[in-house]
Amino acid sequence: MSDQPSQSTAPMTGVTNDLREGEQTPRTGMTDFEGRVAVVTGGASGIGLGMARAFAGAGMKVVLGDLDTAALDAAVAELSAAGASAVGRRCDVSQLSDNEALADLAMDTYGKVNVFCANAGIGIPTATHNMKLDDWKWIIDVDLWGPIYGVKVFLPLIEEQGEGHINATASMAGLIASQMMGAYNVAKFGVVALMSTLERDLRGRKSPITASVLCPGPINTNISRHSVEYRPGQAKPKADGAVSARTASSIQSMLEQGMDPNEVGRLVLEAIGAARFWVLTHPRWAKTLQKQVDALVTDQSLSRA
Numbered sequence: 001m002s003d004q005p006s007q008s009t010a011p012m013t014g015v016t017n018d019l020r021e022g023e024q025t026p027r028t029g030m031t032d033f034e035g036r037v038a039v040v041t042g043g044a045s046g047i048g049l050g051m052a053r054a055f056a057g058a059g060m061k062v063v064l065g066d067l068d069t070a071a072l073d074a075a076v077a078e079l080s081a082a083g084a085s086a087v088g089r090r091c092d093v094s095q096l097s098d099n100e101a102l103a104d105l106a107m108d109t110y111g112k113v114n115v116f117c118a119n120a121g122i123g124i125p126t127a128t129h130n131m132k133l134d135d136w137k138w139i140i141d142v143d144l145w146g147p148i149y150g151v152k153v154f155l156p157l158i159e160e161q162g163e164g165h166i167n168a169t170a171s172m173a174g175l176i177a178s179q180m181m182g183a184y185n186v187a188k189f190g191v192v193a194l195m196s197t198l199e200r201d202l203r204g205r206k207s208p209i210t211a212s213v214l215c216p217g218p219i220n221t222n223i224s225r226h227s228v229e230y231r232p233g234q235a236k237p238k239a240d241g242a243v244s245a246r247t248a249s250s251i252q253s254m255l256e257q258g259m260d261p262n263e264v265g266r267l268v269l270e271a272i273g274a275a276r277f278w279v280l281t282h283p284r285w286a287k288t289l290q291k292q293v294d295a296l297v298t299d300q301s302l303s304r305a
């Protein structure tokens with residue numbers, strides 16, 4: 001008889017994780033993208049636009065939601081000019097009603113949703129003791145409540161189709177909490193927890209739908225500019241002091257040398273096809289996570305991130 005338990009019990013909650021059953025549940029990727037419908041939030045720029053281009057290139061119809069209407073119009077025009085079918089609407093992901101309106105646009109236009117990517121996000125660097133409550137609320141509303149509302153609204157529509165995929169964009173900041181990024185880290189850890197739980201719940205009830213979480217490293221996008229523009233009151237990060245300004249500038253130069261967002265779009269498409277849960281753009285960075293776990297197990301210290 002095997003000494004391996006057939007079930008594990010989650011620490012703290014006592015809830016049973018029937019991992020073996022979960023592992024046995026077939027987890028098949030989407031192989032046929034032609035004519036399928038993908039909805040992407042934050043789809044007018046950066047990683048979201050990279051996903052939209054990859055999805056459209058694979059024959060999918062694309063629905064984009066974004067706060068930036070000029071960029072949204074340009075993205076829809078670009079995709080349409082390339083021969084794809086695309087629509088978009090202004091959407092603030094931190095509002096449940098805007099997520100619902102985006103779903104209505106997808107259903108009214110195409111009659112179905114097969115793939116949803118909760119991607120819109122922002123972030124600003126500020127030390128925890130300086131972070132204003134308005135900033136905490138804004139960042140968590142967009143970066144965590146956005147994906148929560150997205151899952152709530154779009155999962156039932158995808159399940160109606162009997163096949164499909166749901167993805168959310170977290171970050172390596174959802175695995176390792178670096179300094180100066182408290183609210184962003186809290187939100188992105190939440191997104192990783194949301195999607196991990198969702199994937200286990202889906203497997204637990206033998207759903208044909210699969211979930212994944214995108215944890216990018218540095219990607220060359222407009223996130224710094226958008227975050228400053230959208231920040232409540234539009235205060236500049238340097239208002240929080242020289243350290244924040246230095247951190248913002250070093251993040252900016254890291255992003256400028258980062259991966260092309262179109263490449264990230266291709267990785268997400270590939271992960272959907274392969275039914276891969278973790279989508280990492282810089283897998284070697286996961287070693288930092290290994291160091292953190294090693295330190296935790298060895299002497300319960302917090303490793304340097």
Ligand SMILES: NC(=O)c1ccc[n+]([C@@H]2O[C@H](COP(=O)([O-])OP(=O)(O)OC[C@H]3O[C@@H](n4cnc5c(N)ncnc54)[C@H](O)[C@@H]3O)[C@@H](O)[C@H]2O)c1
Pocket residue numbers: 041042043044045046047048065066067068071091092093094119120121122123142169170171172215216217218219220221222223224226227230255258261
């Ligand atoms: N760029 C990176 O290095 C990096 C790394 C890790 C994670 N991410 C994550 O990737 C996602 C996409 O960011 P990006 O880097 O492509 O930035 P980006 O600014 O180029 O694109 C994000 C898009 O989201 C939109 N947006 C912002 N707030 C919104 C809201 N409330 N509702 C709807 N749309 C909104 C913006 O207008 C923009 O078009 C974010 O969740 C971000 O946290 C980015």
